[in-house]
Amino acid sequence: MSVTVTLPDGSNKVLAEGATVYDVAASIGSGLAKAALAGKIDGNAVDLNTLVKEGDQVEIITSKSPEALDILRHSTAHVMAEAMQMVFPGAQIAFGPQTETGFFYDFELDHSASTDDFEAIEAKIAEIVSKDEPFVREIVTRSQAEELFAAQHFKLEHVRELPADAEISVYRHGEFIDLCTGPHLPSAGKIGAFKLMKVAGAYWKGDASREMLQRVYGTAFFTKKDLDTYLFNIEEAEKRDHRKLGRELDIFMMDELAGAGLPLYLPHGARIIRLMQEWLRRELYRRGYEEVITPHIYRAEVWKTSGHYDFYHENMYFFHINEGTEDEPRLSEYAVKPMNCPGHVLLYRNDIHSYRDLPIRYFEFGTVYRHEMSGVVHGLLRARGFTQDDAHVFCRVDQVVDEVVAILDLADIVMKTFGFDYEAEISTRPAKSIGSDEMWEFAESALKEACARRDLAYEINEGDGAFYGPKIDIKVKDAIGRTWQCSTVQVDFNFPERFDLTYRTAENSTERPFMLHRALFGSIERFLGILIEHYAGALPVWLSPIEVRVIPIADRHIEGAQALRARLEAADIRVEVDTDNAPMRVKIAKAQSDKIPYMLVVGDKELADNTVSVRERHEGDLGTQNVDDFIEMMKQYVIR
């Protein structure tokens, strides 16, 4: 008997009797294969003829397939668990999947493992790999599984939670046996290169109330060369880390005296943030937004009305102040705002609104403070104090879709302007929520309709909405492929209700408006952090804190350089002069590492005939230009 399988190139291949997927793989020049047939076969040395009928389509995965690396890494995780049990006798094993960049395995150990143990563990792994023993799949009954894992309480717990009809498969590798659905490499020798990366803590089943396990991260590749490339890329990514560049380019700093997650902006950083705001403010004014300014602190009553006092208490900064006398104290409680909504809601409530006034769009560059848990702060990307480009749109039911479309439109302009690709997600009603079914249904379909109207593809994030309404999130892809949540559009049923917001209809009745929250940058600081990494610090000219640096060749050219600076400043160009007593090429090198877009070299020649020698940071020497021509060229970078 023989079967026909389909190979990766689309051609068919007839399998001889008794062939295994690995025979197929070998015959097409690959050492790794996985045959998948309705989930019944995986990449082990299974005799295809026992499982595949004539005419079945069998997919063969070779080491060139995208899935292959996942399989390799998951197999490496097994080998690592095997090694860990030798280095740490009695280790309890939990789960060990592959990840985007490698794999991990969770353990419960008598003594904490640390990176100091990596050498010993890696040596064991290498030893196991060199033995090149096969991974063998077995199907077992539930009672067999319970017996096999009698000494592994996490595995045992997992076996007992498997549904009654589940097929239970285990993989043996040498002495090591693991509960696992597979697939795996044919044998451990296929692991070409591996490296343990770091240790971390992780809760069993991701549940903070369960055991804290030790998670060991590693990565693996088919070849040493691939591993080296990966490690090199990590180094490159570290070079563009916004925390490193933020310090090198004088953008922001942190001081432990100030407190965690509280960045201080140096002049360059402040400049960039103001440029971002200046640009956005113009776009918003053109689209019917009105800028407002609201307090940074409010009496606790505001937060009791909004619900934050109960729901968000542990993330807020509260303080008390004596508004009485020393003898007769009268304590008032205040909190620093963790969001801007209440201010805008109070502004709306200040007046009676007609249906004709809507939509009302209030925006604010609102700095908020959230006491994030100590373990989560991360440079500018997750800070405790940050500024949102926050806006709230109060509108009628018939305006919701149009408003959301307009917001998506603007989000698209923002992302294109800053050079980002993005993806959209719609988050729907969570288990714990307020509002009627009709409201949720209306809001969710309004968001979907808006996306459809803009031809914006989106994923659905089931049950991940806020308790007060559904939302569209826009995630930005940065230069190294990571995604960050930035823009958000949310429908809110909570605030209009709690603050009793109303408007008068054409029939002179009272109606409750819809309230949309929206932010485009999200947090300006987070957006800046992503920008810095995206451009490796070389921000677009229009956002560069210094656009031009004038470089006098010798000391006698400094005076002329200062005169040139004055001319450029008069044309609103952000310019400075390098007056250091250093050779010109040293000044050039300095300007390059400062990522200054344009360097203007001036010496005897230039000063004599009113020209500049222009050097662009990426293009290099552009030759000589008239000063007036250069000023004219720079006009394109003015925000207008």
Added chain:
RNA sequence: GCCAACCUAGCUCAGUUGGUAGAGCAACGCACUCGUAAUGCGUAGGUCAGGGGUUCGAAUCCCCUGGUUGGCUCCA
């Protein structure tokens, strides 16, 4: 908040088994006055994150606090 590691000059980092600190860059001074990615010489700079303990002696070992990093959890 949890797990682990880390904190030495402004920055990047050395500092062997405990014997009371070092380099490069930056800064400052002098010389050089230079044509597109780093000129030479010199000077100064540190309660080794802070506090407590062990010890004849602590950057080094132990404890506490703060901060940082990587994860987990969280992210109205």
